[in-house]
Amino acid sequence: MPKMKAAIFVEPGRIVLDEKPIPDVGPLDALVRITMTTICGTDVHILKGEYPVPKGLTIGHEPVGVIEKLGSEVKGYWEGQRVVAGAITPSGHSNACLSGCWAQDGVGTAHGWKPIGGWKFGNTIDGCQAEYVRVPDAMANLAPIPDGLEDEQVLMCPDIMSTGFGGAESGGIRIGDAVAVFAQGPIGLCATAGAKLCGATTIIAVDKVPERLAAARRLGADHVIDFSSADPVQEIMRLTDGRGVDVAIEALGTQKTFESCLRVLRPGGTLSSLGVYSSDLTIPLDAFAAGLGDHRIVTTLCPGGKERMRRLMSVIASGRVDLRPMVTHRFKLDQIEQAYDLFANQRDGVLKVAITP
Amino acid sequence: MPKMKAAIFVEPGRIVLDEKPIPDVGPLDALVRITMTTICGTDVHILKGEYPVPKGLTIGHEPVGVIEKLGSEVKGYWEGQRVVAGAITPSGHSNACLSGCWAQDGVGTAHGWKPIGGWKFGNTIDGCQAEYVRVPDAMANLAPIPDGLEDEQVLMCPDIMSTGFGGAESGGIRIGDAVAVFAQGPIGLCATAGAKLCGATTIIAVDKVPERLAAARRLGADHVIDFSSADPVQEIMRLTDGRGVDVAIEALGTQKTFESCLRVLRPGGTLSSLGVYSSDLTIPLDAFAAGLGDHRIVTTLCPGGKERMRRLMSVIASGRVDLRPMVTHRFKLDQIEQAYDLFANQRDGVLKVAITP
Amino acid sequence: MPKMKAAIFVEPGRIVLDEKPIPDVGPLDALVRITMTTICGTDVHILKGEYPVPKGLTIGHEPVGVIEKLGSEVKGYWEGQRVVAGAITPSGHSNACLSGCWAQDGVGTAHGWKPIGGWKFGNTIDGCQAEYVRVPDAMANLAPIPDGLEDEQVLMCPDIMSTGFGGAESGGIRIGDAVAVFAQGPIGLCATAGAKLCGATTIIAVDKVPERLAAARRLGADHVIDFSSADPVQEIMRLTDGRGVDVAIEALGTQKTFESCLRVLRPGGTLSSLGVYSSDLTIPLDAFAAGLGDHRIVTTLCPGGKERMRRLMSVIASGRVDLRPMVTHRFKLDQIEQAYDLFANQRDGVLKVAITP
């Protein structure tokens, strides 16, 4: 039984590179040889034991690679084809999927819905920080990489770009909107870029790291606010002449940013929440107009599936957005424990790392 | 200067019937002689001092009446015409109105938006628990009563029906949806009726008052849950085979009902909130899938304006819904202090009172 | 190789009952033993040679039955389970499906889209006017029949009800809308019922057959117009005080009805088209306000997939709508040629026939 290297969750605090058998493929699966992957903030939650996964699981949900083997029932692809798959891999045939709610895919449940059920890689099945990954429901999930695009150009598509753009889309951003984006980590930066692509004309990015604020400007922010030196709520209200923004995007996952989003919304505005929270949230009565402000709060789990990947790669191919500058560090798979150390501790101005087996 | 009787807010705990001058009309106003009005739960908040209004203000925002006088610039109406106006009276010309966000009408502000700004009657201008009321922006707000409809048939249109139906509409209820409605007071009952009109096929109504649960059944509930004898969250999950509802409507304004709504939502579901809250709200982490459940929380302030009133009266005229049974008690305007006493204390099975000058 | 009876397209003018092998099932398929099916107007188009299908194909796309055999990869069902499948059987994994456009499923094409590609039964693969049918992509398409519902109660779900309701839904019908439905055949009657379920309060049904107009009244029409004795455009404009309807539903497939829909639309209204047309259509300049009327024309192919079927059966189970009266005649499969003769010639007041093997 041939072996491969994989980053495995051992226990809270320990993700290690170890050997595992190369996965078999069932009739609907594909085996993909990973050519590039990355580490996500969620993986750090897993590392820290804040998000529980089974011991022994291979971590990672952002695969770029080459088809190594196709299940007997998989049609329309060929071995050797360059592909990405989304972090979320919907079956396509659950009741949730057939309702257009692919990320909450409840395949295997009696009624077809499961919270966060579309997220399988590195959560409920082995992930892609490895030499190979088994992709379930391959026909729903494998998206060919357009000719001319390199791995690093599409590395953000599976999760970061899909999630960040999803925040802009779910917020219903329209031409001429004012939008605030709280936190300019990888997801927030993509939300900023997504807001611009949706037609927002006053985009206000909030963070405290100068490199991130500079990146936000490059990706579309019209104004940046360093929250360590100015109160972002006051600043945003000033920039919008006291009206507030049409859409506020939360891209961190804290009470502080969630609440600030509410405080800068105009009446009838939308809070688009992307963060993974780790404690209960409070909605302040005043910021919520006692429930009478026609506010909306929407949450978005990273949209997946091959059509989503196709669309995102078309954004890259069109040159509308270039996310390569987000890759600040590069590692071999053999060095992945170092990569986790750097990324988890946010050292050296790291935004995203590229991992190549 | 001719006088009229009016229910006036004196101080917390005291709304009294007193005399006031009959209002003048400006060029865009109309003077309406009230033929029937009612008391709203919000008026009780005002009475108790929980929602502040200026001392001396006439209370009441649910007018049914006859046009007594038209401002010089008001066209398309005649004196003697029977009309209703919504609780919310948008100007039609603020930036909020021209964005389709009429209830947050910011007429008079620099940027055109104001939280809850469309609610003027009995809040920022004199209301309609009186013999006469001045209706601002009459051309945007006066809706003729169709022939054949009596005052009591349209009495719920200005607020209760518009708000309750609005909860169903904002929830995006579709044919075949499962919907839970928490609390079956007047607003909740109308939300139940609205859910049925939108095509929901599993409607679950929660309350503890037997008469209200019976009324809920008549208006469309397929299942009723008495929360004093069963846990509504468990019951709703059982009734939906563990899946949860597509839309949960909050019609009370408490943490308990808000939280229960979240707990019975399927992934990707919508919490449609109608309640007027009086303290901060908590979103429990687990019920919110840590922010990853594709949930939506939407709030709705009573939609107003004459087109909304026209539509609601067409619902009544078509016989789709009969809300007359909601009027359980009738009073003369002279007895309004008694009416407040009965209604504020929820005595004698009161749902809504009709007040006739 | 075991045989079964099946209604087979031989050549234009001839659909005959003949013997065929019982189909095999592939890994993702299910074999369903038909317990009830029906004939659709589209089948008559096929019979007449107006819609081309391969010679030798089994006709029929409205299956109600029992699972006889499951493919090796099909999970979550059991043999002996009562099920329906939609007329449209999306794969769930094409780009069209993953865009929410299941009826245009382009599985097998390079880009994943194909016009009308979701319609397979009796069109591109063998259909269900037979003792058995092979259901492709079974996990996306088999919907268990709720306990207590009989075959005849759910017989309209696969096509007629899904299409008719789809016309109301695609039209964006809202509470208080005025809606006209042109033609009250099976699809039109379901559009009328769907309009009511969506909250329309002025529903105007047009036909000339008294039984159909009577059925329209029972299913929700507030007004009926016999076009053989009155001009429906004039009547509808009169009934709407010269304004026109918010939504007009075309349920026949002719220039006359299509054009009449446009002529009764208010500015900004929506023409929801369900008909299968057999020649080019003309949009009259005046009825289209020269392109400046903010009109919308939307077309809807019968929505399919198991979640759609689940929702429609929940409508039946809730008692909101009873479509059994639409079945006016019953035949054994052995008599299907007689059934075609009756149905194709619209004799004896036939609306829909039930066929039982």
Add this chain to the structure above:
Amino acid sequence: MPKMKAAIFVEPGRIVLDEKPIPDVGPLDALVRITMTTICGTDVHILKGEYPVPKGLTIGHEPVGVIEKLGSEVKGYWEGQRVVAGAITPSGHSNACLSGCWAQDGVGTAHGWKPIGGWKFGNTIDGCQAEYVRVPDAMANLAPIPDGLEDEQVLMCPDIMSTGFGGAESGGIRIGDAVAVFAQGPIGLCATAGAKLCGATTIIAVDKVPERLAAARRLGADHVIDFSSADPVQEIMRLTDGRGVDVAIEALGTQKTFESCLRVLRPGGTLSSLGVYSSDLTIPLDAFAAGLGDHRIVTTLCPGGKERMRRLMSVIASGRVDLRPMVTHRFKLDQIEQAYDLFANQRDGVLKVAITP
């Protein structure tokens, strides 16, 4: 009674500059001194007698100017303020307006709807190719020009930009869409720019004039097709790998372009029509998939009102789009007859003219 110069429709073929009294203002009006305006293709239709208007009417519906005088009831503005008003000037208070359908404003009708009723300037009331214009419902229609923007920068906002962008918005363009825009006159160029602002990543512009195709590239087209040397339908199908576009925008008003739009749509796609047609349209059966392709056809009349103008000017102010290059020729009001001659005959590469009194 003071006089002013105005371009007046005399009879088909003759628009002349003549003298007229400076208009009075009613309580809700404003008098605006025009500082810049332009000629629209619709004005040429009027000139040619193809679109009938009353003899003696002042033509023009694209005003940029300064408030000269305010009606007695107009609040929130000051004399001397720089403003634009949209080509469409909704009242804000008709049933159409209160339905969000401002362009079909039926103020003055019994039911509140009128086809194209929001277009008043140079159609049903005197327009703005004059020294002064009376703006009705001033509070709904006057939008202050942001500091720093010159007249020529905002000259496209009242009509061309609002219409062109409206075509992209009504088409429901989303991130990653493929979009074709047929005709690259001023409206089509703005539709191209709007498609980019909405996130389209494959924008294909069709025209035959090299300057217009070059302008299309600058405003966002990824591909341009000269229809005089290539078949645009074939080319677009090739560029989309045989799939077709998600949205096709018609920006000319002919059968040929309308039909080509249908022919390049993917199943489930949207034809967004902006053209003013002058004869009946034909929908070819095959391009329409016999009514079963889930196609949508939407038409858009230029959105108006001050909030729309505010949003469009924010697009300009943000630098997202620069439409100044569209002004190819400049004239004094005294020379407007020459300007009409140039523009109506499309001489000298004219795109838009600027007229300054």
